[in-house]
Amino acid sequence: MHADTNYICAGQSVQLGSAAMAGKLPLTDPAYSNYTWTALNLQGSPVSGYFQGGNTTGFSPVVFPVQTTRYLLSANTIFGCTDTASVVVYVKGIQPEISSVSLLNPILCINQTSALSPAITAPPFVPAPVAWTYNWSPGIGLSDSTAALPVLSFAGQSAINYTLIVNNGGCYDTSEVAITFVADDVTVSATASPGPVCIGQSIHLSATATGPGSVGSSFNWISGERILSATDSVTIAYPSASGLASYVMQVTTAQGCIVRDTVLVTIAGVQPFLQDFPSGGLVLCSNQTSQVFAVVNSDSSISNPDFSYSWSPGFGLSDSTIANPEIFLDGQTDVLYTLTVSNGGCIDTAQLHVVFVPAIDVVASASVRGGGNLLEMCLGDTIDLLANLTPAGIQNAEYGWAGTGIFDAASSQTYAVPDQTGYQNYVITATVGVNCFDRDTVKVRILGVRPEIEELTATPNPACFGEITSLKA
Numbered sequence: 272m273h274a275d276t277n278y279i280c281a282g283q284s285v286q287l288g289s290a291a292m293a294g295k296l297p298l299t300d301p302a303y304s305n306y307t308w309t310a311l312n313l314q315g316s317p318v319s320g321y322f323q324g325g326n327t328t329g330f331s332p333v334v335f336p337v338q339t340t341r342y343l344l345s346a347n348t349i350f351g352c353t354d355t356a357s358v359v360v361y362v363k364g365i366q367p368e369i370s371s372v373s374l375l376n377p378i379l380c381i382n383q384t385s386a387l388s389p390a391i392t393a394p395p396f397v398p399a400p401v402a403w404t405y406n407w408s409p410g411i412g413l414s415d416s417t418a419a420l421p422v423l424s425f426a427g428q429s430a431i432n433y434t435l436i437v438n439n440g441g442c443y444d445t446s447e448v449a450i451t452f453v454a455d456d457v458t459v460s461a462t463a464s465p466g467p468v469c470i471g472q473s474i475h476l477s478a479t480a481t482g483p484g485s486v487g488s489s490f491n492w493i494s495g496e497r498i499l500s501a502t503d504s505v506t507i508a509y510p511s512a513s514g515l516a517s518y519v520m521q522v523t524t525a526q527g528c529i530v531r532d533t534v535l536v537t538i539a540g541v542q543p544f545l546q547d548f549p550s551g552g553l554v555l556c557s558n559q560t561s562q563v564f565a566v567v568n569s570d571s572s573i574s575n576p577d578f579s580y581s582w583s584p585g586f587g588l589s590d591s592t593i594a595n596p597e598i599f600l601d602g603q604t605d606v607l608y609t610l611t612v613s614n615g616g617c618i619d620t621a622q623l624h625v626v627f628v629p630a631i632d633v634v635a636s637a638s639v640r641g642g643g644n645l646l647e648m649c650l651g652d653t654i655d656l657l658a659n660l661t662p663a664g665i666q667n668a669e670y671g672w673a674g675t676g677i678f679d680a681a682s683s684q685t686y687a688v689p690d691q692t693g694y695q696n697y698v699i700t701a702t703v704g705v706n707c708f709d710r711d712t713v714k715v716r717i718l719g720v721r722p723e724i725e726e727l728t729a730t731p732n733p734a735c736f737g738e739i740t741s742l743k744a
Contacts, residue, residue: 280442282394364440455484469542469617540615551667552624556707649721
């Protein structure tokens with residue numbers, strides 16, 4: 272038996288061969304049957320031989336061993352005999368493949384550094400990790416010429432071609448990368464304010480480039496979400512995720528150098544925007560319960576944020592940790608509640624003034640404009656109506672007058688011009704809160720139409736004493 276080469280790299284192929292010994296029947300003779308290849312390690316244990324196409328019965332299979340392997344061929348004869356032979360293929364190392372060597376930019380300024388990053392792959396079926404060795408040449412400007420990711424800095428030359436050799440057991444691959452150096456000094460500084468911030472708030476980003484090589488540089492925020500204008504050195508960002516946000520400014524100089532700086536901002540949580548409660552507060556009467564509804568908004572990028580609620584003080588509330596508790600303050604005095612809504616370190620507050628009123632009392636009064644008796648009015652007369660509510664100072668009270676000819680039925684002070692004769696009732700209803708109300712009535716009497724004398728004449732006029740005079744209205 273033989274192999275076309277006995278020393279290979281893992282990942283390379285080798286073709287096995289077999290032939291009969293001198294003076295023996297050729298292997299193609301019909302007397303032979305059942306050819307079988309078996310792969311063993313040097314200790315005699317079966318291993319995967321990586322036969323091309325899975326073929327283990329041919330005369331000359333192609334194999335791709337990943338370790339030193341003994342290939343054993345067994346053959347039977349029609350006479351009941353079995354013969355074997357073997358060949359050892361030595362795997363001296365693992366064949367690397369360098370697909371690329373990358374860095375931030377192939378043009379570096381005088382004060383700029385960048386890591387050289389090769390992309391290396393091993394053959395299939397080779398277990399990771401592989402102990403590669405590295406050799407960069409020349410070593411000028413490199414932090415370590417034998418490191419996988421050496422840091423490259425200004426080398427005092429205009430351009431250098433670096434060659435990388437990756438090796439394992441004598442199996443190697445090479446690649447080159449060309450670097451241009453520019454003797455410009457550029458420093459980039461990125462800042463953000465304020466910090467920490469909340470989702471729903473804005474971050475003010477600012478970047479500057481200084482140094483002789485900074486003239487004519489372009490700016491670009493290449494990392495960070497929802498940046499208003501990424502190509503402006505000063506701009507605004509609107510974060511949409513909690514945690515540590517990274518904003519990276521990349522400056523490209525007129526000579527082609529790329530210089531970066533990163534600023535980190537802590538995003539504490541979702542900012543709640545709590546709508547103010549009505550300025551007049553909430554009025555509760557005796558034995559009355561009312562539910563409060565807190566309205567909280569947030570950034571449109573967040574759906575159903577997990578807000579926490581805390582009412583203080585907690586007495587009189589059905590639950591001080593929900594958005595919409597019920598309030599019952601029978602026998603209590605006025606209470607100023609503070610609601611705090613939070614998410615992470617982001618909070619908003621609003622206050623609700625709850626006024627407890629044991630009972631309200633409204634008194635209706637009326638007067639005839641220009642003077643007169645309420646029970647001896649005429650059609651066309653004007654009545655001034657007034658509602659007095661106690662206790663005084665209650666805000667957001669609602670009024671409703673009922674009766675004929677009322678000018679403004681929703682005002683506590685208004686007027687009416689009756690348009691029907693007879694007794695008329697003017698009823699005032701005062702409402703505070705939901706079910707807290709009182710009524711009162713004032714009664715007037717409309718006798719009829721008040722006559723109006725347009726002109727009174729006398730004939731003759733003037734007249735003498737004893738003369739008869741006719742009067743006409």
